[in-house]
Amino acid sequence: MIMTKQCIWSVVVEYFRLFRYGFLVPLRSSDDTDGCLETPSHASDMQEQLAFLHAAMTQDVVLGALHGVDALIEQWHRYSSYFGELHFELKRMETEPSGAMIASATLSVTITETTLRCVFPHLLDPGSGGGENEDSQLCARLVGQRIDCRCSVRFLWDDEIGRVTRLETNMDLLTPLLRVLGSLEDVAYVLTRALITPEYVIGERDSHLSIAFPLD
Numbered sequence: 001m002i003m004t005k006q007c008i009w010s011v012v013v014e015y016f017r018l019f020r021y022g023f024l025v026p027l028r029s030s031d032d033t034d035g036c037l038e039t040p041s042h043a044s045d046m047q048e049q050l051a052f053l054h055a056a057m058t059q060d061v062v063l064g065a066l067h068g069v070d071a072l073i074e075q076w077h078r079y080s081s082y083f084g085e086l087h088f089e090l091k092r093m094e095t096e097p098s099g100a101m102i103a104s105a106t107l108s109v110t111i112t113e114t115t116l117r118c119v120f121p122h123l124l125d126p127g128s129g130g131g132e133n134e135d136s137q138l139c140a141r142l143v144g145q146r147i148d149c150r151c152s153v154r155f156l157w158d159d160e161i162g163r164v165t166r167l168e169t170n171m172d173l174l175t176p177l178l179r180v181l182g183s184l185e186d187v188a189y190v191l192t193r194a195l196i197t198p199e200y201v202i203g204e205r206d207s208h209l210s211i212a213f214p215l216d
Contacts, residue, residue, distance in 0.1 A: 022080030064199030084110035147176035
């Protein structure tokens with residue numbers, strides 16, 4: 001049991017170390033004509049991230065409604081691409097009697113125009129019901145804002161194979177957005193049609209993942 005505890009602790013610590021700045025998406029040239037400009041160091045770091053996930057997670061690891069390491073990688077890619085200056089900082093770890101590990105953390109990101117297009121596209125849609133002027137004002141207030149989201153990740157662990165079988169994420173988006181917008185009504189409008197599921201999985205723009213976030 002002590003060995004298992006040590007293993008899951010080391011896996012969680014390494015997970016946060018490797019992904020503290022998100023997934024290392026390929027670097028590109030400024031005019032985007034030469035494709036990727038990965039340095040050997042950058043490519044090596046990306047490979048380290050990928051190798052870790054394949055070694056530490058089961059191949060059918062569960063993340064919300066998604067399954068598989070590739071789905072987890074894609075989610076990291078989206079968070080890292082859709083938000084600016086991602087920083088994922090581990091704060092505390094606690095072991096449950098079941099052997100699962102709960103990691104408390106802070107996810108800090110900057111809201112960009114890409115965030116609006118890919119996560120909150122209804123704010124850019126004149127027919128979304130919010131009113132063009134109101135939506136434009138919300139966009140102007142959001143873009144460039146740095147938000148710090150308190151979150152937790154529960155790592156479910158398979159004792160026999162020594163791998164993570166499930167990741168359960170909880171995140172407080174409401175509080176930092178309320179600090180920025182100052183109105184629960186505005187926050188509700190921003191979140192209720194966001195392309196994020198209750199498990200904080202970012203969906204495709206056309207996947208109709210609009211959901212209602214509880215505000216109590």
